[in-house]
Amino acid sequence: MPSTEHQTRRTNKLQRGAAALEFALVVGAFSALLTGVTEMGRYLYMWNTVQEVTRRAARFAVVQGFSAGDVDAVQRYAVFHAGEGGKVTVPGAPQVASSQVRLRYLDANMNEVESMPADPDDNLAACLDASRQTTCIRYVEASVCRTQASPCVPVEFDSIFGVALRIPPSSVVMAAESLGR
Numbered sequence: 001m002p003s004t005e006h007q008t009r010r011t012n013k014l015q016r017g018a019a020a021l022e023f024a025l026v027v028g029a030f031s032a033l034l035t036g037v038t039e040m041g042r043y044l045y046m047w048n049t050v051q052e053v054t055r056r057a058a059r060f061a062v063v064q065g066f067s068a069g070d071v072d073a074v075q076r077y078a079v080f081h082a083g084e085g086g087k088v089t090v091p092g093a094p095q096v097a098s099s100q101v102r103l104r105y106l107d108a109n110m111n112e113v114e115s116m117p118a119d120p121d122d123n124l125a126a127c128l129d130a131s132r133q134t135t136c137i138r139y140v141e142a143s144v145c146r147t148q149a150s151p152c153v154p155v156e157f158d159s160i161f162g163v164a165l166r167i168p169p170s171s172v173v174m175a176a177e178s179l180g181r
Contacts, residue, residue, distance in 0.1 A: 039159050043167075046157045049093045050144045051170050053078045057101045057142035058172035065180030066105060066116060066137065075101040078142070095155050102148055106139040106173070113137055120181035137179060143171040 057078035064070050073082070075098040081088035090096040105113045114134045117123035127136040144167075145152035152171070156164040 035160070039161065043157050043159070043165060046093050046095065046155075047167050049090055050096060050155065050167050053090065053096060053101060053144055054142045054170040054172045057103065057144075058140055058174045061103050061140040061142060062174045062177045062179065065120065070180060071103055072098075074103060075099065095157065096144060099148075100144050100146060100155060102143050102145050102152060104141040104143075105137045105176075106141055107134055107136055108138045110139065110173075120179045123176075123179055124181070137176045139173050140176055141171060141173045143169065145169075 057074055060077050061071075061074045064074050076082055076084055076088055078101045079088055079090045079096060079098045081098065088098045105116065107113050111134070113136070117126050117135055117137065123135075123137050126132040127138070143152050144155055146155050147153065152169060154166045154169045156166055158164055
């Protein structure tokens with residue numbers, strides 16, 4: 001018959017093995033939970049960032065000109081990179097780039113302006129002329145889309161789990177103000 005001392009050592013070894021297994025299970029579950037919470041935080045950050053980018057774009061576009069250079073400046077400003085040239089991305093959210101900020105200039109009926117006025121003074125003249133109402137910019141719509149094509153397809157959040165989740169679309173419409181005048 002084995003001695004009590006031998007049985008005690010054997011029991012201690014089994015308990016240490018059980019403790020190691022329990023630790024591994026708890027650490028694995030905790031790591032998965034922590035990673036999931038972190039990814040949810042990143043997703044919410046992206047969602048909030050897209051909302052802020054569209055708000056910034058619309059706000060800046062209503063007081064900025066509407067030439068190609070002005071639109072590029074608005075797009076860069078919206079993604080927090082005013083003054084830089086070329087395509088830039090949002091810090092911490094590389095899925096949102098300046099080229100994805102879409103601006104639409106709308107008439108009083110919320111339709112896209114048929115032909116853009118030559119400059120802000122021409123826009124004012126178009127707004128005062130009843131025959132040119134379809135070329136009068138009354139509103140500016142900003143949105144963040146995967147491409148500039150219509151309809152607007154929302155950007156996607158790429159999680160570390162390999163799942164692409166769409167960020168809910170964001171669109172902001174503001175009444176045109178000076179338009180660079």
